[in-house]
Amino acid sequence: MAQQLPSKLVIASRESRLAMWQAEHVRARLSLLYPQCSIEILGMTTRGDQILDRALSKVGGKGLFVKELEVAMEEGRADLAVHSLKDVPMELPEGFTLAAVLEREDPRDAFVSNDYASLAELPAGAIVGTSSLRRQALISARYPHLVIKPLRGNLDTRLGKLDRGDYAAIILAAAGLKRLGLPQRIKSLLSPEDSLPAAGQGAMAIEIAERKDGLDLKAILAPLNDLPTAQAVAAERKVSKVFGGSCQVPLAAFATVEGGQMHLRAMVATPDGTRVARAEVHGAAVDAEVLGAAVAEQLRTQDAEAILAVCAAEQADGMNPNAAPSA
Numbered sequence: 368m369a370q371q372l373p374s375k376l377v378i379a380s381r382e383s384r385l386a387m388w389q390a391e392h393v394r395a396r397l398s399l400l401y402p403q404c405s406i407e408i409l410g411m412t413t414r415g416d417q418i419l420d421r422a423l424s425k426v427g428g429k430g431l432f433v434k435e436l437e438v439a440m441e442e443g444r445a446d447l448a449v450h451s452l453k454d455v456p457m458e459l460p461e462g463f464t465l466a467a468v469l470e471r472e473d474p475r476d477a478f479v480s481n482d483y484a485s486l487a488e489l490p491a492g493a494i495v496g497t498s499s500l501r502r503q504a505l506i507s508a509r510y511p512h513l514v515i516k517p518l519r520g521n522l523d524t525r526l527g528k529l530d531r532g533d534y535a536a537i538i539l540a541a542a543g544l545k546r547l548g549l550p551q552r553i554k555s556l557l558s559p560e561d562s563l564p565a566a567g568q569g570a571m572a573i574e575i576a577e578r579k580d581g582l583d584l585k586a587i588l589a590p591l592n593d594l595p596t597a598q599a600v601a602a603e604r605k606v607s608k609v610f611g612g613s614c615q616v617p618l619a620a621f622a623t624v625e626g627g628q629m630h631l632r633a634m635v636a637t638p639d640g641t642r643v644a645r646a647e648v649h650g651a652a653v654d655a656e657v658l659g660a661a662v663a664e665q666l667r668t669q670d671a672e673a674i675l676a677v678c679a680a681e682q683a684d685g686m687n688p689n690a691a692p693s694a
């Protein structure tokens with residue numbers, strides 16, 4: 368790299384075990400690439416981590432988990448921030464960009480239970496824990512005899528609540544469990560038919576701020592970017608953006624890329640799963656955003672706007688006890 372390299376780079380991260388694992392992963396990869404550069408991690412608590420008792424949709428949504436990290440970059444206390452891409456808002460504030468998207472971990476949702484092997488095994492009335500509207504809608508659509516109850520907190524907290532017996536099973540992203548060395552907690556993986564993943568699930572992203580010192584940080588981070596993953600998540604996030612993308616709406620978007628070809632699937636639903644619209648397209652992966660827009664358009668012709676209007680009305684009524692990230 369012809370690029371000048373600073374003597375030190377600071378990575379901002381949330382302090383949950385998963386966030387720190389991800390920041391450490393990026394630190395290790397950068398250290399291998401640039402052994403002459405010292406790379407440090409700045410752990411931070413975000414407002415989203417503090418507010419555990421209220422629906423995040425009421426107090427600002429996904430942005431709450433990234434704002435403090437952005438302020439640290441703006442003030443020069445950090446150079447980059449590592450995020451679970453799923454938790455990153457579709458529109459970043461002026462002056463911030465995603466510099467790299469790392470190769471995706473398993474994007475699927477995982478069924479976690481101490482007593483049962485799969486959703487299909489659960490008896491009528493069994494309590495399933497998830498605070499994702501998407502998971503709630505998809506599970507209710509297919510297994511209407513199950514009872515969905517909210518579940519928040521970081522991964523360890525959620526597993527603790529399962530082990531205490533509060534739930535028959537809980538649904539978590541497989542990626543988080545694998546990264547934390549807990550793959551044995553996964554009893555089965557949900558197929559895309561049972562539970563289509565959320566936009567960006569399983570992918571890590573590196574965010575940077577516009578530099579006043581002219582340092583081309585994007586070029587420095589470029590070797591960490593995984594093109595097929597970047598293309599897949601660009602399509603998924605486009606779908607989400609078209610529908611006003613936030614975790615307050617049951618929306619799934621999942622793309623796979625192989626040999627430059629993309630298969631993109633998406634779904635919107637009412638939170639109770641009684642109305643579900645699905646769409647899919649195949650095309651060249653370089654046209655990621657066009658494919659995303661095409662799937663969004665297909666959903667729209669299937670009444671997606673009406674479905675989302677139901678969600679908005681319920682939220683205005685304060686019926687949504689759910690929300691957002693905290694792994």
Ligand SMILES: NCc1[nH]cc(CCC(=O)O)c1CC(=O)O
Pocket residue numbers: 451452453454538539540542543567568569570571691692693694
């Ligand atoms: N919603 C919080 C969140 N954000 C990222 C992950 C897991 C890791 C990932 O998807 O990359 C999780 C936990 C979960 O959904 O179970």
